Structure formats: structure tokens, C-alpha cells
Amino acid sequence: MSGLPDKYDLAQCARFLRELGEMNVPLLPIADAALALASFDRPRVGLARYTRHLRSLAQDVARRASGTANLEARANALNEIMILKHGYAGDELTYDDLQNANLMRVIDRRRGLPVALGILYLDVARAQGWDAVGLGFPGHFLIRLSDGPARVILDPFHGGRILDASALRELLKAIAGQEIELSPEHYAPVPDREVLLRLQNNLKSRLIQAQRHEEAVRVIETMRMLAPDLADLSREAGVIHAQLGNMRAAVRSIEEFIARSPEGVARHEAAVVLQQLKAKLN
DSSP: OOOOOSSOOHHHHHHHHHHHHTOOOSOOOHHHHHHHHHHTTSTTSOSHHHHHHHHHHHHHHHHHTTTOOSHHHHHHHHHIIIIIITOOEEOOSSTTOGGGGOHHHHHHHTEEOHHHHHHHHHHHHHHTTOEEEEEOOTTSOOEEEEETTEEEEEEGGGTTEEEOHHHHHHHHHHHHOTTOOOOGGGGOEEOHHHHHHHHHHHHHHHHHHTTOHHHHHHHHHHHHHHOTTOHHHHHHHHHHHHHHTOHHHHHHHHHHHHHHSOSSHHHHHHHHHHHHHHHHHO
16 A cells, blocks of 8 residues: 655645555554645655654663563553653643644644544554553543453543543543443543544634634545545535535535435435535536
8 A cells, every 4th residue: 555755745645544444454554644644734845754753662662671571561661752752742831732632743742632642652652562542531532452352541631641541530520420320331432534534523623613624624535535435424525515616526526425324214305415516516
């Protein structure tokens, strides 16, 4: 498959993402994919120094964790390199800054959202051959290291702390409310594609809230490259294209939503919208 370009080349980044979109596997080259997504916001910035940094992180952890088998020792090695040596931390002061969801800027600033920092942790851990996955925890991204039946859950945003069941329960209630109880779905692993979409959703929601619709639809289009079968992305793109007056693009997006959607209310409503959009083209 296509790799990441060293110099700025959005066409190659798009090709790389589309090839990932065709792969039906749980694990992807997750940090490379996040850099490709980031390039659409920084199209004149080459990726070579960022991929070199990823390799440097992996090499540093390899040296620190040499001969380490215990999961907590592996977690400590990750934290020592990521946090103490390279200075990564969660951005609690300017949490909603869009830079926190762009992996290039996260690497530049050593600050980011939970999911962006988690992607770096996953990439570095997997470079060691370790079993590392993202978890479906609501509102705050976590990762899990495993070795057979042994498991540890890490919070990259809060200093890489290890979370036991009590800490997970406390975090869940702080995020989702006191009435919510911890259940297996909250710490179930999720495919890398969902992790990357979660990263982009952070950008999309903030841009829509700020009414920066042209940038929002660009983010949605990158998500469609990565998840071409996710029909709702086509519907969202169609709605925003229509708001921007891009009627032909809106029609194409709504038509794609209808083609990928099962029979039901949403498909019927989209068909009505499609006729309205086509009427505006005439």
C-alpha cells in the first residue's frame, strides 16, 4: 500500500487514507493515519520530521524497556519516555484548541487531547510488539496494555496513570454523572478506525460549533476516506455543502447516503431533501 510522503503531498495522503478505508482489520498504522489526517489542515508541511519523531519515541522506549516483561514496568517505561523525557501532557488549560486534535501540532507542542496522546502511546507500544488497544470509554480516551490475561489501563492525558476498577468508576461518574455505573462496554477495545474517527470528530464538532463550515466539511471528507461505508458521514457532508451553497456536492453526498442506507425514515427524509436540492439546481 502507499506510504506517507516525506514532503507535502495531499494526493498521496488521500490515497493512503482511502487504502486504509478499504482494509477490514482492527489494527491500522494509527499514528501514520493521524498524520495523514493532520496534513489536510497543514497542507504545506512535510511529514518526514514527524515520522522521525515517532521512530525516536519507539527507540527510546525500546532502550528503556529492554528485558521488561511486567505490564506495569512497560507502562512506566512508556510514561518515562513520553512524559518525563519528551514532555507530553494533556492540555487542560486550552482543551478545546483545535491544535490538540492535529497530531502534527500535538507533536510540536507536546500537548493534546486524550485521543491524540493515546494514538502516540498506541503507536509507540506496538512498535515494541506489545498488545495495545484503545478503549471505548465515554468522553475520555484510554488505552489498555495486555500480556495474556494480565491487563493494565492507562490514561495518557493525566500523566499516564494506571487506572484500576475504582479509579475507572470514579472517572466515569465525573464525566457521565453519578447515576452511571461502570460496565464492560466502557472498557471494551475499539478498532483503530473508530479511534481515528473519534480524533476527527473532535475537530468536526468544534468547527461546526464555531460555524466554520468550510473547514468542517473538509474534516468530514477526510473521515469519509477512512470510513467510506459510514453512511452518516455522507449525510453530514451533504447538509453542510448545502449550507455553503455547494449544491452539486450536496446532491452527490445525499445520493451516496441514500445508496448506502437501509430502508427507513432516515433514507426517506434524505430522498425528500435530495429532491429539494435538485430543484435548486434547475
